[in-house]
Amino acid sequence: MRKSIKFVRDGKAVELTNVAPNETLLDYLRLREGSCGTKEGCGEGDCGACTVAVGSIKDGQLKYQAVNSCIQLLGMLDGKEIITVDDLSKGQNGMHPVQDAMLKHHGSQCGFCTPGIVMSLFTLYHTEKVADRNSINNQLAGNLCRCTGYRPIIDAALESCTGNAEDRFAESAATTTALLKKLDDGKDLFVGDEERFFAAPASISSLAALYETHPDAVIVAGATDVGLWITKQLRDLPKIIHLGRAKELDLIQNTSNEIIIGASATYAQASDSLSSIDPDIAEIIRRIGSTQVRASGTIGGNIANGSPIGDSPPLMIALDAKLALQKGDKTREINIEDFFVDYGKQDRTAGEFVRHVRVPKLASNQTLRSYKISKRFDQDISALLAAFRLTHENGVIKEARIAFGGMAATPKRATKTEKALVGLNLNNPEGWQQASQTLEQDFKPMSDMRASAQYRMDAAKGLVIKALHETAGTPTTSTRVIGIREAM
Incomplete structure (x- = not known):
């Protein structure tokens, strides 16, 4: 067991033993290091002013991703390289190509957001x-x-991000890769004591044993939600167990009939595999948070969180996904819809964690449609998310799975509406209208800051009709992708 975290800064390994479980990367950079180019804006991963680049080894190569440092816990950066705007022009004659292009094209005015923008473009540059x-x-x-x-x-981005990275980070990539591989010692990480710690087990078995011993600990994958507990709710979380070093948990298995996604696999990692099921999934994932959020946030975490407005659970429910849970050395698998018991309550016992989700692919006679309704098109929480999987033969619906987020205290199936659709001819628009009215028997939505109950119900009815209309005249994949881009 290792009792310190290690990461790479400015080409050198940094080792810290005094890391509080709640300490964020942003606080470390500004308060401990004095690297104040990185700004704090919203403190909740929305504005991007605090964006930094994180380097890690993926498929044997050094890759950079933009992350929000305000909601990244410092312990989560173990084994990574951290690059901030302060680092870009060090040891160079003049500015970094991205900075130079921003200056040339007058891409900055007040300048507060500029460091985060530059770092997002730095990862695109690479x-x-x-x-x-x-x-x-x-x-x-x-x-x-x-x-x-x-x-x-x-x-500025069009001029600088040409696919040919020529900076000191590209020149030192081999050295950095070797240094990061050296930091990957395969040991369990535990910083603190039995009452207050940040831990990152290196295997599933170590994770299971630690969580059984400390079932009161908070499990963290990407911290895109838990980070806000700390920065906005000002909660003190004395025990944190991070999943990011248990390498078996980030595996993605893509077979001929299903996709198995480990609990710590991020949206960025899983996007291509899930998008291969249907273009609608690609678009829903693209609108889940931002590039920074998708680089950290996980599908397993979005499910385990149990939020009624999480974007991935309705998709998973409509696809009839299964959820694997583990406690100690015992694993069980349940229908994902059965995981959500009530608001804030899931079918998960003390010391039990999400291991993976098993997602079936579509059969040849199945169609998937999914839609997100939000006030802001990009990077906004859903007022409503609908997912439909329709099985049909010769224009007649044989089976329907419909799930909504934002309509109830949990992500929930519209079982009565599903029954109303079975046997319906897809060329019968009057039947579509009648079936959509059945939603009033499935849901009694609430009113909140995102939408009124009436708006949610009217929108949901409209989405039922939209899904049926599109299924009746299912366009080709290429046509749907073009339509998505034009809508942007």
Whole structure:
């Protein structure tokens, strides 16, 4: 067992033994290191002012991802490289190419958001792909700027992010890779004592044993939600167990008939596999948070959190996914819809954790449709999320699975509406209308800051009709992808 965290800063290994379980990466950078180029804006992972780049080894290569340092716990950076805006021009004649392009195109005015924007573009600069307007817009969706209108920032990105990284970080990639591999010692991490600690087990068996001993600990994967407990609710979490070093938990198995996603696999990691099921899934994932959030947030965490407005549970329920839970050396598998018992309550006993989710692929006679309704198109919490899996033959619906988030205290199936759809001819629009009215028997939605109960019900009815209409004349994949882009 190792009792210190280790990471790479400015080409050197840093080792810390005095790491509080609640200490964030942003606080470490600003308060301990004095690297104040990284700014604190919202403190909840929305504005992107605190964005830094995190380097890690993926498939044997050094890759950089943008993350929100305000909600990243410092212990989670064990075994990673941390790059901030303060580092970009060190040891160079002049500024980094991204900074230079931002200056040339007047991409900064008040400047508060600029460090985060530069770091988001730094990771895009290192993707080895020529950036276009779509990729730049996606990359910057998590960086809010109220001064520039984004046009000069996009112009700067188009000029600098050409797929050919030529900076000191690219030149030292081999050295950094070797250093990161050396830090990966395979040991369990435990910093603190039995009453207050940050732990990161290196295997599932170590995780299970530790969580059985400390069932009151908070399990953290990406901290995109737990981070807000600390920064916004000001909660003190004395015991934190991080899943990120248990390597078996981030595996993704893509077979001919299903996809198995480990509990610590991020949205960024799982996106391609899940998107292969259907283009609608690709678009829902693209709108889950920002690039920074998807680089940290996990599907397992989104499910385990049990929020009634989580975006992935309705999709998983509609696809008839199974959830594997583990306690000690015993594992059980349940239907994912049965995991959500009531508001804030899940079918998970003390010391039991989510191990993986098993997602079936679509059969040849099945169609998936999913829609997210939110006030802001990008990076906003859903007022309503609907997912439909319809099995049909010769224009007649044989089976339906419909799930909604935001309509009840938990993500929930519309079982009465499902029954109303079975036997319905897809060429019968009058039947669509009648079936959609059945939603009033399935749900009594609430009113809150995101939407009124009436709006939710009317929108849900409309989405039932939309799903049936699209299924009746299912467009090709390429047509649907083009439609998604045009809608952006």
